Amino acid sequence: MTISRKCxxxxxxxxxxxxxxxxxxxxxGVHLKDQEPFNIADELGDLGFRExxxxxxxxxxxxxxxxxxxxxxxxxxxxxxxxDVLRDLQAEGFIGGxxxxxxxxxxxxxxxxxxxxxxxxxxxxxxxKTSRADAVVLTGG
Amino acid sequence: MKGIPTILITVSPExxxxxxxxxxxxxxxxxxxxxxxxxxMRDLQKNVxxxxxxxxxxxxxxxxxxxxxxxxxxxxxxxxxxxxPR
Numbered sequence: 001m002t003i004s005r006k007c008x009x010x011x012x013x014x015x016x017x018x019x020x021x022x023x024x025x026x027x028x029g030v031h032l033k034d035q036e037p038f039n040i041a042d043e044l045g046d047l048g049f050r051e052x053x054x055x056x057x058x059x060x061x062x063x064x065x066x067x068x069x070x071x072x073x074x075x076x077x078x079x080x081x082x083x084d085v086l087r088d089l090q091a092e093g094f095i096g097g098x099x100x101x102x103x104x105x106x107x108x109x110x111x112x113x114x115x116x117x118x119x120x121x122x123x124x125x126x127x128x129k130t131s132r133a134d135a136v137v138l139t140g141g
Numbered sequence: 142m143k144g145i146p147t148i149l150i151t152v153s154p155e156x157x158x159x160x161x162x163x164x165x166x167x168x169x170x171x172x173x174x175x176x177x178x179x180x181x182m183r184d185l186q187k188n189v190x191x192x193x194x195x196x197x198x199x200x201x202x203x204x205x206x207x208x209x210x211x212x213x214x215x216x217x218x219x220x221x222x223x224x225x226p227r
Binding site: 006008009010011012013022025028033050066068069070071072073075076078079080082085087090091094095124127128133134135136138139140141 | 143144145146147148149150151153154159161162163164173174175176177178179180181183186190191193194197198203204207211
């Protein structure tokens with residue numbers, strides 16, 4: 001694999017953080033316990049993603065991902081999906097709000113083109129159109 | 142304006158750098174699975190997340206990964222390295 005030669009898709013951020021709404025998009029395989037788990041049996045990886053609602057309790061979340069050790073995330077989901085940490089920062093006035101929606105997906109794939117041109121665009125559109133986020137924190141495992 | 146500003150928190154900086162993320166933070170020595178720190182270390186998690194969010198407003202170079210050390214994390218780990226073709 002070589003360094004991407006694509007132009008870096010840099011979007012300026014000129015707002016005050018204290019007036020900004022933040023979303024989380026995590027490649028750490030995070031999803032709600034009552035959502036369909038990611039398909040770790042598929043050796044090519046699972047190209048799907050799961051929407052996680054604004055008011056989610058961290059105890060409702062879990063990880064399905066077999067390409068990193070998520071035992072720490074099993075104890076405290078905030079190590080890969082910092083929803084409670086965001087809420088702390090909101091309570092302190094550091095950020096303005098929590099987005100209406102967050103996203104979890106499984107950041108392992110042998111189908112890079114489909115991930116880059118399909119899943120990633122779908123996630124970006126979903127966040128852009130429905131989460132009301134001013135900025136996004138991306139996390140991996 | 143089209144596009145959403147993003148900040149990536151990565152514990153695999155060499156791997157992430159290949160994709161040239163617009164903005165990225167590498168908390169030095171954090172192991173894979175500990176992007177924000179260790180379980181229950183809420184103050185550390187908050188420091189990492191607030192540092193990441195502040196990078197949104199800093200004049201970083203697109204594609205550059207900013208390394209910050211957090212001594213309170215404790216034992217550090219070597220991140221995965223990218224194999225260069227011979």
